[in-house]
Amino acid sequence: MPTPQKAAQIDALVDSFERSQLTVVANYRGLSVSQLQELRAGLRGADAEFTVAKNTLTRIASGRVGVEIPEEFLEGPTALMFAYGDVVTPAKALTDFVRSSRVLELKVGLMEGQTLTASELDALASMPPREELLGKLVGMLASPMSRVVGVLSGPSRSLAHVLNARAAQLGEDTAAAAD
Known part of the structure; x- marks a missing residue:
């Protein structure tokens, strides 16, 4: 005992x-x-x-x-x-x-x-400490989502550039016709 x-x-x-x-x-x-x-x-x-x-x-x-x-x-x-x-x-x-x-x-x-x-x-x-590992994990999880947003917004950005270029071209054609 x-x-x-x-x-x-x-x-x-x-x-x-x-x-x-x-x-x-x-x-x-x-x-x-x-x-x-x-x-x-x-x-x-x-x-x-x-x-x-x-x-x-x-x-x-x-x-x-x-x-x-x-x-x-x-x-x-x-x-x-x-x-x-x-x-x-x-x-x-x-x-x-x-x-x-x-x-x-x-x-x-x-x-x-x-x-x-x-x-x-x-x-x-x-x-690395737990907090740092969690931060890296969150970063890795967020990275694919930001890439998806970039891919989805890419075509609309391209369309906007094409329309701006066409508007600029039409503006030049109008200015040339006025001369």
């Missing part, structure tokens, strides 16, 4: 696993307290959190929500990053921190039942 403090930690982890769109398991050995605070502050602005958890409590919490974390990744000092909204921004913040600190080691990522390697997390971090 877990102590009330451990039960509260398990409940908090269960809540985080349930709300999370992306979970990253990392080895935080060698991180200073100031580096850890810097990382947490950077992730907080990206709707994510970075928490240190005991492997046993992580196993219990992930088991309760049906999240499969391979056993080999729950060895040694373990920290978890939970991204609650857009997954790209927190992944980018985390991978940038890994590059700059050279201490934090990403073990595995979990997203929609899939396990992601460190290189796949890098690829995820290099994607």
Whole structure:
């Protein structure tokens, strides 16, 4: 039977696993307290959190929500990053921190039942943010419609040019006849 403090930690982890769109398991050995605070502050602005958890409590919490974390990744000092909204921004913040600190080691990522390697997390971090992708999609959807409008208005524009040219020609003929 877990102590009330451990039960509260398990409940908090269960809540985080349930709300999370992306979970990253990392080895935080060698991180200073100031580096850890810097990382947490950077992730907080990206709707994510970075928490240190005991492997046993992580196993219990992930088991309760049906999240499969391979056993080999729950060895040694373990920290978890939970991204609650857009997954790209927190992944980018985390991978940038890994590059700059050279201490934090990403073990595995979990997203929609899939396990992601460190290189796949890098690829995820290099994607444009969700808002930019939506903007590109809207642009691609609007492009064919504007082309259709251009094609449909083309014949009427051509007819207007022909009529203007004919009117100009008739005007020249009338002026020549008057001379």
